[in-house]
Every structure is written in C-alpha cells, then in structure tokens.
Amino acid sequence: MFSDQHHIEKIREGLYKGNVSVMVGSGFSLNATQLSKSKGTFLTWQNLVQGLKNKLYLDKEGDGFQEADPLKLAVEYEFEFGRQALDEFLKESLPDENYVPGELHKMLLLIPWADIFTTNYDTLIERTREFTYEKHYSLVQTVADIPNSIKPRIVKLHGSFPSQRPFIFTEEDYRTYPKRFTPFVNLVQQSIVENTLCLIGFSGDDANFKNWIGWVKDNLGSYASSIYFCGYLRESQKRNLESNNIKVIDFSELFSYSRVRNNHEYSLKWFFLELLKPQSQIPYYWPEVNQENPLDDWEVPVEVKEKLSYRDNNQNGYRYSNIRDLFSERKLNSESTELLVKKWQEERSWYPQWVIAPRNARNHIWHETELGIVPYLTKLKEKIPVREYITVLYEFIWRLETGLLSLSIPRFKPLISTIEGMVNSFIESIDNDAHIKIKFGLQVDEVHMMKQRLVQIGFTLLNYYRENFKVEEIDHILSHYSKIGFEDAEQLAEYYYQQCLFTLSRFNYSKTNKLLDEWTENYNIPYWEVRRASIFIELRKYNEAEKVLLNALNDIRKRNVEGNDIELLSQESWILKILNVLKNRPGHTNLFNSIEREEFVKVLNCDANRIYEEVVTGVDNNLIKQQDKQNVSFDPGIEIKNMTFGNRSDRNFRNVIQIFKMIEKTGLRHRIRNTVFDKDRVLIASEHISHENNLRLAINNLIELGNKKYLQGLLVRETIAIADEETVNSLFMDIWESVKQLHSLKQNNQLDLPEDPRFKLLIEVLSRLTIRLNKDQLQDCFQLAVEIYLSSNEEKYIHLFGKELSNLFKRILFAFEKESVRKNLKCILELPLSKGDFVTDPIHFVDLKYVETEMVTISDSVIDSFINQLDHLNGNLKTDVLMRISVVSELGLLSVEQKNKVGEILEEDDFGDTDFYFEFIASNFLLDSKFKSSVIKKIKQFLEQNFVQIFGKPNVRSLPSPEERQFNELRNLLKQENSCINFSFFKDSICVLVENLNKWWNQNKSSLIKNIGMMEDLSPFPWIQYKRFLSTLLYTVSYDNSLKAKVYDIAKDILEVDEIPSSSILPMAVYTGFKSSEAAEKLIKYNLNSGEENKVFDSLEGILNWIDLIEQKLIDSIPSQAIDDLIQKVFLRQSPYLDQSLNALIHLIRAGSLSLTADKTEKLIDSLSNLYIETDLFKHAADSNYGTLIKEEFLPIRALTCELAHELYIRFKNEKLEIPQSLIIWKEESEKGIVPEIRKAWRDAN
Structure with missing residues (x-):
C-alpha cells in the first residue's frame, strides 16, 4: 500500500463533508490538449525564465552573469520594455486559445471541492465547466466578484487572460499583493482556517507556491487547517515543507522519473481516481453508497490502474444483490437474520444524524x-432466540422512526401485537435485571444494552398509542417507565416529552406545565432542549421557548468547530x-443569512426549509376532491360546502402521518404565534387520518392549528355521529375539563385570548x-356554558x-330531552342579558312546544326586571328582553x-327588526280595549310599508337578514291560526300591501328574468319568500273578490314568464280558476321529474302550497298523479331534493291529504326499508357516497325518513291496522337514535 494512503483517505473523508479546497499551479495546465503545434506551446517556468533572458540579454556569452530569479527577471523586463510588453510576453508564452481542457481538467471539476483557487492566467479550468454538469462552479476573477459569489468557486488569484489584469508576475507585484489584493488573501486564509487545502501543479521552487505559503504562515501560523502538497519534491524541499506544518503526498514513490515518462500526468490521474474512489459512504447520500466506478468513465493506463486501491469489480462495503431474498419464507433462521441485522446496523452506523432525513x-x-x-418479522419471532429478535426489532424500529413512519400505517399493523407482547413482558420486570436476564435469555453484560433497546421499542409503541389515543395502554407503559432510573439522558428526555405530548393531546395544559417544571434542562443533548421548547410554544410561553432555543443554538454552534458536522448543521x-417564526420573521427563506452557507447546508441535506417542503408536499390536491353539490352543515337546515376524500391508500396514509411525525421530531409546531404552517395541507392530512380511525389525532392537530374553519370542516355531523362511544366520551371529558381550566385562567387574566384561540375552539x-x-x-355542558356566560x-x-x-347553548338545547x-x-x-351583540340570548334556542306550562315557575321580580329593561334598553338587547x-x-x-x-312600553316603541313583534302585539293586545x-295603527303601518324600500333588488344574496325577518313577520301575522287579525280592521292596509307586492314584482321582473339562470342558489333572495307569501296572502283575502283578483293578477303574470320556475x-292558479287542476298537475309532474334543481324545488314548493290551500279549505284535494310521482321519487331515492320530497310526503300525511291505497302503502314501506339501509352511516362510513346519496345527506334524510315513518305509524295505529315491521324498526331507530333530530321524530308517538 502507498505509504501516504492515509492522507488520501483523510482528504476523501473531508471532501464529502464539504471542507477540502484545492490550489492549482501552472504545472497543471501542461495537461491540457493542444490544438495546433504551429500556434505555440505552454512554457514551463524554466522555459519562461529562458525566454525572458533571451529578450533581455542578447549576448549569450554573458549567461553566467545573468539573473536566474524569474520575478527579478520580470522586474528587469518591465523596466526595459514596459508593463504592456511584459503582459504581451506572458500571453505569447502561454497561448491559452491554442489549448482546450484535457481529461485531468474534467476530472478536477468532478471532485466535490469546497473551492478551487488557481494562480494560473489561462482559462482552462473555467472553460472546463462546459463539460461538467454534476456541479456548478461560480467564477471569481476580480475582488469585485467576491461578495456575490456562491460556493463552490473557481478563484483566479493572479489575473486571467485576456484582460483581467494585472497578471501577478514581478517581484514588485508579489511584494504589494497582500495590500492591493487583501480580499483575495483573506479569502484563501479563511478557506485554510475552515478547510483542508491541497496544492497541485506546483514545483518546490515555484514562486507562486513560495509566496502563498509565506503569506499563510505569517498570518495564520498554527491556526491553519491541514495543507497537503501533492507532487514531486527533493528531500530537502520535503523537509522544509514539513517544518512548516505542510504535509507532503510524495508521488515519486508511485511514479518515479526513471520508470514513467508521463509521471506528472499519471500521478495526478491516480490522485484524482483515489479521491473519486467508488463505494465510499458519503454521509449526505445516505443510505445510497456511491457505486459509480470512475474506471468506467476514463481512460486509465495500466500503470495507474495497478497502483489504485480498488479495481474495476471492487465492492467495498456490505452490499446485497437482492435484498428481497433475505425476507423469503425459506430463510426464517438465524443466518439470514444475521445478514439482515448486519445490513441494517451498517446503515445505521453511518447515518449522519439529520433531525429529519431527506426524501430520498x-x-x-x-x-x-x-x-x-x-410478514417475515412476524413469523421470525418463533424461529430465533428472543435476544436476537429484540435486536432485529430494535433495528427495524430505528428505521421506522428515521423514515417518519408509524405502526399506525396499515402495512405495519401485523407487527403491533408482537411488539406489545415484547414490551409488556419487559415492563413487568422493568426494575428487576435478574428477571430480565432469565426472561430474555441474556448474558449479564447484555442486560443493560437490551433494556435500552426495549425502552426505545416501547417509545415507538407509545407513539402508536398516542396516534390512536389508547389512554389505558399509554398510562400502563408510562407508569412502569417511571420506575426506571434512566441512565441515558436522551431516553430520560424522551420519557418527559412523551408525557407532555400525551397530556397536550388531552388538552390538559395544567398537567403539561407541571411536567415541564419536572423536566430538568440538559444542554448536553441540545436538540432535546428544542423539543422541550416546543412544549413551551404549545403552551404559549414564547419567552421561555425563545430562551431555551437560543441556549441550544449557542451550544450547537460551539460544538460545530469545523462548521461541517451534518448532525449539528441539521439541528x-x-x-x-423555529426562531425566525418565534421572532415574527416567518418569511425568511435564508436561515443562515448567507447564501454561501445556505447552499453548503443544502448540499449536505441539512436545510430545514427544503426538508420541510419535501415532507408537506407529499400531501397534495390529489388527496381531495371538491363536491359540486352543497352539503348540509353541522346544524340541520343550513348549507355549506365541504371537502371529501378520494384516494386513501397505504401510501397516502404514510404521506400524511409524516407531517405529524415531523412536527414531533423537530419541535416545529403547526402554529407559532400567529403564523400557521401549511394550514391547507394540515387540514387535508387531518381529515385523511380521521377516516383511518385517528379522529382524536386529527382534532388535536387542528386545535393546535388554531383555525375554526378547518376544525368545522373535519367535525361535521356525520363524523361525530359514527365515532365510537369511547372516543366521544373521552373527548368530552378531556375538553370539558380543559375548557374549565382555560376558563379559570381567563378569569385570572392568565389567558391571552387575542393570541390563543384554544378556548373558543374547544368550546x-x-x-x-x-x-x-x-x-x-x-x-354538565349546560352548567359550564352558564358559568362562562x-x-x-x-x-x-x-x-x-x-x-x-352561542353555538354551545343552541346545540345543548337542541339535544336536550323535554325534561331537561x-x-x-x-x-x-x-x-342576565348579554352586554353586547356577540352572544345570542339562549332563550332564542328554546323550543316551547315541548314545555308544559304548569311545570315552569319564575318569580315576579325577574319578570319585573324584564319589563324595566324593556323600557330602558335599545337594539338587540331590547329584542332579547321582548323575546x-x-x-x-x-x-x-x-x-x-x-x-x-308591557303594553304601555310597546305603545311608545318600534321593533322593526324582529320576526315575532307584530304577532306578539296582535296576540296579546289587539283585543285589549x-x-x-x-x-291597529302599528300593524297598519307595517302592512303598508313599501316593499321596494324594504327588500331592495332581488338578485342580492344575503344570509338571514332584517328583510327575511320582515317577511317571516308578515307570514306569522297573517297566518290562518292567528284569529286575532280581523280582516275588516286591516282591509285598506292589506290593499296597500297587495299593491306594494305588485309594484315589487313589476319593478324587479326584468332583473329576475335576467339573473335567475346565473344564480348558484335556486333563486335570488327574497324571491322564494315572495312566492311563499302570496299563498299565505291568498287565504287572508279569500273573502274579498277584489283583493283576490289582484293577487290572482300577480300570480297570472308570474306564470306567463317562461324563464322563471313558477x-x-x-x-293559486287552480284556486282562482286561471289553470285547471289537470293542467297544473301536468306541469308540476313535468318539473318534478325534470332533474333541474330550480324546477324540482319549485314543484315541491307547489305541492306544499297545495297542501296549505287544502288545510285552509280553499281547495278540496291535491291531484293523485302528482302524489304518485312524489311517492315514486322517494321510492327511487331520486335527487335533487330528496329531503324536500320526504318533507312534502310528511305534510301530506299529517294533513290527511294522502289516500293510502295498497300500492302506495307498499311503495312507502319499501322506501322506508331501503332508506334505512342506504342512510346507515355505520355501514357506509368508508364511502364518500352510496347509491344516489352523498354521505352528507345521510343524517338529514334519515331524520326525515324517521319522521315519515312516525306519521305512517300514527296513521296505521289510528286506523287499527297491523303495524309493518319496517315502521317498528324505525320506531326502535328513533328510540336509540344517534343524533337528536332522529330521536325527536318520535317524541310524540303514542
């Protein structure tokens, strides 16, 4: 092995941490490819010196007295011929345009240098960028380029052809360089402080090399990082460099002068190939190992190949040709398990400890x-010793947590019972090492390690329990963990973190505060302090959180001495x-306030912004679909738009659970102060997991999100209706207790309501x-609501x-039984009355038809106080008192x-913005002399109001408004049951009312015709109310032929406008004789079956109006064919407006207008049976729709069907007929109904 190989390995290790730079000398340019032999050749330093001599000393006999130092020769040349001539000499001696980058230039730029510095004037290195796509190098040619440059850079230290001057060459240039080009000197010095520096292309006598080493030594001394000289040196030169703390990689051991002619080229090629060595475990590429073999990409001479530390077929590291083979049925044994564990342990050993691993x-x-x-792991338990199985599980769990995966994901659920058995067996003996040793078949020296692994496996099981809100199981594990004297600081921190997350999930903020007091700070594990700070953030203790975060940040920065530690950079x-958001700077995209630093962090996959985006963008719009139809809201009778899900695959569940796992691991909460992260995606993710029986986790996340709109989108009536009883009861107890806690804090001014939305969301x-x-x-809810009120x-x-x-009062009173x-x-x-308009007086939500008068008492003093307030209050408060x-x-x-x-007060006051005032005074005071x-005067004034002024233009959409309340007031005042209204008293006023109705119609007719087809709703307000009122008015004027004719004229005019559903x-047209009953029936039938929403709705309104006229005894009967079609529509469960069809049938039966033939009875009973099945939320919980119905229609239609069944039940019972089984089933359904509206349907059943 090459004696300096350890230096090579050290450099390669630093390269993949991003902390090795290179300085390239002139000798490297000799490896370029020459285009033409006739256009000049690059001169070596020796040739350059000789060229200067030839120009300066024409007398060759004087060679012995000529200057040999090139820098001094350059000074003489400049003095003799001028600077321009010297520059031209350099350009002629180094014909840059006659060369193109060679293979070594391309290899140089493939190596991941932090920066490339060069003293060369030629442009070969920067021109090599055209051939390199893997990395982008920015170019720095002048001092002015430095501020905007981004690593990695090519830095031209001594000028650059053709015009970036001066070309640093003379002795004077070098003497003044540190002052004239201080930024360049500082740049190199900073790099040498932070990074290892390799020197290539220099000789031991190179003036550039000598000067730069001198500057570095003078300014940095012992503070410089490692500097490596890579090349050929004489022994004396080598000793001199080593005395200056410069390490030498001597190529002469590999390629000596005598053996290889191209020794410089071969040496550099060998050096580069070693640095590009395949199979190296590059931390920021984890877990992928670099398998690209550079020997496949370059022409490598045999002499170089035989010196390399690897070969063409080299396979460093532990690799597998087919990982699937390890999980096969036939390999359930210790040998295959050992291979599996070895692979996993190897990958875990070089994991760079990112806070969150990148997407790849x-x-x-x-x-x-x-x-x-x-399946392999599930079956493996019975095939290998327990201690081996614990190791396998530990490695698998580590991978789950690193991959932001959860046991809640369906594919992992088969493992849960196995893990539960292992953890429960462990915690039974958690404080008895001797029992653990025997139970798991361990050696004495294995007990400590296995306990730590089992504790960690238990933490992952706790995560699963929290996600699925298994309270007893969580308490069971945590109570046993409390017996552990945690020796591992990180496990102790996780123990407290798990408890805090659990108490937060139960909205128990006071218990969480106590846990934080017990959790001792420990900056030896700084990122656990970040997680501790996240609990402070969730409790809205921002100052404490900021203090902890800053301390953790300072500690992490102190540890990261070299500035390239991936774990610390990620943290x-x-x-x-987190701090940027905490300090109200959420828009900061550059976390490090340095583009250069940011790019470096991105290369190492440590950039929190990018990793965050990778995680959250896994939840995209493919997960949801928008319904076109308006759906009923939480409260019956109101319509909103809701989102429903499309695909809920295993992969999608993984994508959504990763968001919540990321939040827990990083300590980045969904909401920090008023900044909410990716609220739309969190909503999508929360609704998605709610469909996977993780409703509690979804609610917790949306409450943390702090947005009521998104919480409403999740907690629709259907979701709560089908939630299991245990979930509902635990959620109620936790929220009820939490609201009480927060209410107490609010009373003591310890709750910042403008900043903290939890109170209102929990209510x-x-x-x-x-x-x-x-x-x-x-x-209990009612009492709490009263306390808050x-x-x-x-x-x-x-x-x-x-x-x-207000919603709490309304929904409690709706759910109350009669007795309550x-x-x-x-x-x-x-x-007491509410002091403002923000809380609706609960009296508005009381349904008095269920209250027996003799059962209620109230003191005269309370009533007297009402009367006193009526006399002194104004606005809505006065309306509340009157109610x-x-x-x-x-x-x-x-x-x-x-x-x-009361009468005396009302004589003096007006109540123009109610829907009960005039009915109240008519019922209570009209007959009082x-x-x-x-x-009478007040009622006349009300009846004679100008409709145009009251209602305005009909194409303006509005929520329930004063105008709508006025219309309701008119209907209540003139309804048939109100016997106090004597027509003779108000005939003239009713004449004015009819004229105003006619005026309104004529004024708004053209606008209605123009806009009615463009409206999203059935028609613009108050058009529907207008038509309804005409029917009410018809009864009032039925005894006056003149007025009846005027109302008839309005109706006739409306019917003649084809564009408007009528x-x-x-x-009314049948009653007045304008239309025959047969013609009217035909048109209603046609529109009823048209499928057009406007027409269907209007036809159903027509049937209800027909029933009203029958009840008022103005018409004898409703046409049978229309009834048959209505029953058929219900039988077929036809949309739109199946709910209105059911409502019409209920009114028909209740009014006694439905003749039940055998066929009709059979169809109705069959309809009830079918709707019982089709609206069963529990059977169709996983479906967004079933048959013709969407899920949001199930409850309202089920409630109406139940009410229809009740009416039929009463009819059958009164007629002493045998009760069909379907009606008995619906009776039982009402008795055990999951929602109040179903239970109420049979309240009055006999």
Whole structure:
C-alpha cells in the first residue's frame, strides 16, 4: 500500500463533508490538449525564465552573469520594455486559445471541492465547466466578484487572460499583493482556517507556491487547517515543507522519473481516481453508497490502474444483490437474520444524524418495507432466540422512526401485537435485571444494552398509542417507565416529552406545565432542549421557548468547530426555522443569512426549509376532491360546502402521518404565534387520518392549528355521529375539563385570548359533541356554558368566543330531552342579558312546544326586571328582553298588571327588526280595549310599508337578514291560526300591501328574468319568500273578490314568464280558476321529474302550497298523479331534493291529504326499508357516497325518513291496522337514535 494512503483517505473523508479546497499551479495546465503545434506551446517556468533572458540579454556569452530569479527577471523586463510588453510576453508564452481542457481538467471539476483557487492566467479550468454538469462552479476573477459569489468557486488569484489584469508576475507585484489584493488573501486564509487545502501543479521552487505559503504562515501560523502538497519534491524541499506544518503526498514513490515518462500526468490521474474512489459512504447520500466506478468513465493506463486501491469489480462495503431474498419464507433462521441485522446496523452506523432525513433516504426505507419484511418479522419471532429478535426489532424500529413512519400505517399493523407482547413482558420486570436476564435469555453484560433497546421499542409503541389515543395502554407503559432510573439522558428526555405530548393531546395544559417544571434542562443533548421548547410554544410561553432555543443554538454552534458536522448543521437549521417564526420573521427563506452557507447546508441535506417542503408536499390536491353539490352543515337546515376524500391508500396514509411525525421530531409546531404552517395541507392530512380511525389525532392537530374553519370542516355531523362511544366520551371529558381550566385562567387574566384561540375552539368542539352526549353530560355542558356566560358578560374579549358560546347553548338545547328543557328554562330566563351583540340570548334556542306550562315557575321580580329593561334598553338587547317576555307570556306567567306595563312600553316603541313583534302585539293586545287603537295603527303601518324600500333588488344574496325577518313577520301575522287579525280592521292596509307586492314584482321582473339562470342558489333572495307569501296572502283575502283578483293578477303574470320556475304558483292558479287542476298537475309532474334543481324545488314548493290551500279549505284535494310521482321519487331515492320530497310526503300525511291505497302503502314501506339501509352511516362510513346519496345527506334524510315513518305509524295505529315491521324498526331507530333530530321524530308517538 502507498505509504501516504492515509492522507488520501483523510482528504476523501473531508471532501464529502464539504471542507477540502484545492490550489492549482501552472504545472497543471501542461495537461491540457493542444490544438495546433504551429500556434505555440505552454512554457514551463524554466522555459519562461529562458525566454525572458533571451529578450533581455542578447549576448549569450554573458549567461553566467545573468539573473536566474524569474520575478527579478520580470522586474528587469518591465523596466526595459514596459508593463504592456511584459503582459504581451506572458500571453505569447502561454497561448491559452491554442489549448482546450484535457481529461485531468474534467476530472478536477468532478471532485466535490469546497473551492478551487488557481494562480494560473489561462482559462482552462473555467472553460472546463462546459463539460461538467454534476456541479456548478461560480467564477471569481476580480475582488469585485467576491461578495456575490456562491460556493463552490473557481478563484483566479493572479489575473486571467485576456484582460483581467494585472497578471501577478514581478517581484514588485508579489511584494504589494497582500495590500492591493487583501480580499483575495483573506479569502484563501479563511478557506485554510475552515478547510483542508491541497496544492497541485506546483514545483518546490515555484514562486507562486513560495509566496502563498509565506503569506499563510505569517498570518495564520498554527491556526491553519491541514495543507497537503501533492507532487514531486527533493528531500530537502520535503523537509522544509514539513517544518512548516505542510504535509507532503510524495508521488515519486508511485511514479518515479526513471520508470514513467508521463509521471506528472499519471500521478495526478491516480490522485484524482483515489479521491473519486467508488463505494465510499458519503454521509449526505445516505443510505445510497456511491457505486459509480470512475474506471468506467476514463481512460486509465495500466500503470495507474495497478497502483489504485480498488479495481474495476471492487465492492467495498456490505452490499446485497437482492435484498428481497433475505425476507423469503425459506430463510426464517438465524443466518439470514444475521445478514439482515448486519445490513441494517451498517446503515445505521453511518447515518449522519439529520433531525429529519431527506426524501430520498425516507423513500429508501419505505420502499424496503414493501418487500415482504413485515410478514417475515412476524413469523421470525418463533424461529430465533428472543435476544436476537429484540435486536432485529430494535433495528427495524430505528428505521421506522428515521423514515417518519408509524405502526399506525396499515402495512405495519401485523407487527403491533408482537411488539406489545415484547414490551409488556419487559415492563413487568422493568426494575428487576435478574428477571430480565432469565426472561430474555441474556448474558449479564447484555442486560443493560437490551433494556435500552426495549425502552426505545416501547417509545415507538407509545407513539402508536398516542396516534390512536389508547389512554389505558399509554398510562400502563408510562407508569412502569417511571420506575426506571434512566441512565441515558436522551431516553430520560424522551420519557418527559412523551408525557407532555400525551397530556397536550388531552388538552390538559395544567398537567403539561407541571411536567415541564419536572423536566430538568440538559444542554448536553441540545436538540432535546428544542423539543422541550416546543412544549413551551404549545403552551404559549414564547419567552421561555425563545430562551431555551437560543441556549441550544449557542451550544450547537460551539460544538460545530469545523462548521461541517451534518448532525449539528441539521439541528441548527431547524432551530433557526423555529426562531425566525418565534421572532415574527416567518418569511425568511435564508436561515443562515448567507447564501454561501445556505447552499453548503443544502448540499449536505441539512436545510430545514427544503426538508420541510419535501415532507408537506407529499400531501397534495390529489388527496381531495371538491363536491359540486352543497352539503348540509353541522346544524340541520343550513348549507355549506365541504371537502371529501378520494384516494386513501397505504401510501397516502404514510404521506400524511409524516407531517405529524415531523412536527414531533423537530419541535416545529403547526402554529407559532400567529403564523400557521401549511394550514391547507394540515387540514387535508387531518381529515385523511380521521377516516383511518385517528379522529382524536386529527382534532388535536387542528386545535393546535388554531383555525375554526378547518376544525368545522373535519367535525361535521356525520363524523361525530359514527365515532365510537369511547372516543366521544373521552373527548368530552378531556375538553370539558380543559375548557374549565382555560376558563379559570381567563378569569385570572392568565389567558391571552387575542393570541390563543384554544378556548373558543374547544368550546366549538364541545358544542358539536352534544349530539352524542347523554343527559348528565349535556347538563354538565349546560352548567359550564352558564358559568362562562355569567363571568364573561362584562369581558372585553367576549367577541372572540361569543359565537362559539352561542353555538354551545343552541346545540345543548337542541339535544336536550323535554325534561331537561323544562328543568333549565327557569335558569335561562333568569340569566342576565348579554352586554353586547356577540352572544345570542339562549332563550332564542328554546323550543316551547315541548314545555308544559304548569311545570315552569319564575318569580315576579325577574319578570319585573324584564319589563324595566324593556323600557330602558335599545337594539338587540331590547329584542332579547321582548323575546323573554314573549316566552313568559306564552307560558301564562305574565300577570295582568305586568301585561299592562308591557303594553304601555310597546305603545311608545318600534321593533322593526324582529320576526315575532307584530304577532306578539296582535296576540296579546289587539283585543285589549286599552291598547287596541295603537296596535291597529302599528300593524297598519307595517302592512303598508313599501316593499321596494324594504327588500331592495332581488338578485342580492344575503344570509338571514332584517328583510327575511320582515317577511317571516308578515307570514306569522297573517297566518290562518292567528284569529286575532280581523280582516275588516286591516282591509285598506292589506290593499296597500297587495299593491306594494305588485309594484315589487313589476319593478324587479326584468332583473329576475335576467339573473335567475346565473344564480348558484335556486333563486335570488327574497324571491322564494315572495312566492311563499302570496299563498299565505291568498287565504287572508279569500273573502274579498277584489283583493283576490289582484293577487290572482300577480300570480297570472308570474306564470306567463317562461324563464322563471313558477310551479309553486300553480295551486293559486287552480284556486282562482286561471289553470285547471289537470293542467297544473301536468306541469308540476313535468318539473318534478325534470332533474333541474330550480324546477324540482319549485314543484315541491307547489305541492306544499297545495297542501296549505287544502288545510285552509280553499281547495278540496291535491291531484293523485302528482302524489304518485312524489311517492315514486322517494321510492327511487331520486335527487335533487330528496329531503324536500320526504318533507312534502310528511305534510301530506299529517294533513290527511294522502289516500293510502295498497300500492302506495307498499311503495312507502319499501322506501322506508331501503332508506334505512342506504342512510346507515355505520355501514357506509368508508364511502364518500352510496347509491344516489352523498354521505352528507345521510343524517338529514334519515331524520326525515324517521319522521315519515312516525306519521305512517300514527296513521296505521289510528286506523287499527297491523303495524309493518319496517315502521317498528324505525320506531326502535328513533328510540336509540344517534343524533337528536332522529330521536325527536318520535317524541310524540303514542
């Protein structure tokens, strides 16, 4: 072996850490390829000296007295002929354009140098870049190029042909160089401080070499890194260099002058080939080993080949021709296991300890698991000794964690029971080494190592348990781990980290704080301190987190003396990413504030920004698909758009779980202050894992994300409805306790509500869980909501959670049974009014039809306070008070005296923005002589309002608004049941109302025709309400032929506009005689079966209007064919508007308008049976749709079907018919219904 081979190995090791530079001298240019023999040849230093002499000394006899030092000769030449002549002499002596880069030039640029410095004037090295695609070298020719240059660089130290001057050549040039070109000197010196330097192409007498070594020695002394002179030297020159701490790689041992003519070329080729040696384990290429053999790419003389430390077929390292062979059934034995473990241990031994491995490395691990390894490992347990199996599992688990993989991924689940058995067996004897020794068949000296491995395997099992929220199993392991006196600092840190992550997943922030107090800081393991800081961040303790991160960063930087340690650079990069966000600099793409440093870190795969992007972009838009149809929201009766998933493959689950594994390993939280990382992808990932029975993990991540919109997208009604009872109960208990904790902190001003969204998000989740809670849990929720309401009424930040608190009240009261509503109504009525508009008064959510008046009592003092507030408050608060008084009145709890006081106040005030005021005053005061005149006046004013002013243009979309409430008020006021309204009192006002309706129609007709086909909704607001009101109005004016004719004219005009769906008007047309019943039925049937949403909806509205006219006794019956088609539509489960079809059937049966023939009965019963199966969420949980229905339709349609079954059940029972089995099944469904709306369907069943 070559005696200096150890130097070669040292250089190669440094090359792949990015800390070796090279300085190239003039001798290297002699290896270029000459284009023409007639156009000049590169001169050596000796030839150059002779050329100067020939020009200066024409008398050849004076050679003995001539100067031999080339630098002094150059001074003489410049003095004699001028600087321009000297430059021209150099260009003629070194004909750059007559040469092209040779093979050695190309090999030079393939080697991963940190920088290439050269003293050569020629352009051969920089021109070689054209032939090198693997690396990009930036070119530095002048001092001005240095600031913008990026490593690796080609640095021209002494000028460059043709015009980058001066060409450093004279003695004076060298004397003044350090001052004139200080940046170049500093650049080389900085490189020598940071990197190893190789010198090639120099001779021992080279002036360039001597001067540069002198400058380095003068300025750096012992601070210089290793410098290697690679070439041929005399013994005296060699000793001189070694005395100056320059190591010599002497090529003369390989290729002496006497044996090989091309010794310089051969030596450099050998040197380069050694540096390009194949099969080297380059850390930042892990786990791929460089298998490219440079002998295949270059012409290598036999004399060089025989000196190399490797051959053409060399295979260094432990490699396998087919890794699949190790996992075959026939190789379940110790021998194949030993090969497998040897491979894994070898790869683990040179893993560069990235915080997160780059994508290629993670993909390598993932693809390897596709080769049948899991079945192999499962069966292997019975084939080899336990201690060997522990080693196999340990290596496998290490690979899982490194690859950001999880036992939750389906392909790994067969291993879980095996790992559980191993870990449980271990922790039973965790504090008894003697038992462990016997149980696992260990030698005494193996016990400590095996305990550490089993602890680590247990941590991976804990990760799986946390992902699937297995509380008992987590507690079981952690309680046993508490008995360990952890000797390994990293395992102790992980023990605390696991506990913190677990308590955070349960939203137990106070317990997490206590754990942090117990977790002792230890900067000997700095990245575990980063993870500790991440818990501070999650608790919104940003100052503490920043302090820990800065200390960890300083410690890491102190350790990274050479600046190229991959583990420390990776840790530094991730800390900087976290700190930038913590300091409100999330947009910093350059973590190191140095382009050069950033590029170096990227080469080593340590750049946190790039690794982060690699992980999160695994979750892309192919994972989701957007539904075109609007879906029902969480609360029945409201529509929103939701996302649903397409492909949920094993690979996609791996991609989403990697995001959450990355967050845990790096300490980079989803949300830091107001910065949220990749919220859309986290939402996609969270919804994806929720479909894989990891609902709890998904919720935890979205609460950390801090965005209500995304949490709402995940926690739709269907998701909660099918969640298992254990998940719902544990989630309820954890969130209920957490809201109480946070509420206590809020009361003590220890919760920063503007910065911290957890409080409102947890309230929102709690409100959504109410659909699955039992009576006691709902009562606990109600009490908590009341506590928050009472303590927050004066709070300035109530607007930050007021809507969520309103939702909590609304959903609790919707889920309450009759008894609970009655029980809590007094409490609701006695609550103080909300001080602002941010919390809706809970009284608005009480359904009084389930309240028995004799069961409720409320003191007169409370009612008196309402009346007093009615007199003094304004705006929404006044409306809330009136609503409470209205409820008290409806319950019969308002005394005559109190009623008179209310009447007196209302005489003076107006309530224009409600939907119950006029009905209230009509019902309570219209027949009272004391208030009759004022009430009539108010009602007349209301009826005579100008519709155009009230409603504006009909093509303006709106959420429930004052205009909509006004329309509802009109319908409530004029509805048939309101016997207080005497038509004779209000005839003139109703005439004005009809005229205003007509005016509105004429003014907006053209706009409706123009825009109705362009609307996303069925029609622009308030067009639907307008048509509905016409039917209501028809009953009011039915006794006045003149007014009836005017309403008829409006209806007739609407029907004549073909562009506008108007089936809903047809019953009016039949009543007024404009259309025959047969013609109306034909048009309704046609539109009902058209499949066009607008027409189908309008036809169903027409059927409902027909029912209304029957109930008002204005029409005798509804046409049978329309009913048959409606039943057929339900029988076939036809969309759109299957829910409205069911609703129409319910109204038909309830109104007694449906004649049940045998055929109709059979179809309806079959429909109920089919819908029972098709809307079963539990059976179709994995499907985004089933049959003609999408999943978001299942619950509302199931609830309506249940209500239809109830109406049929009552009909059958009243007619004393045998109850079909299908109706009994639906009755049982309602009794055990998973959501309130299904349970409520049979509340009144006999």
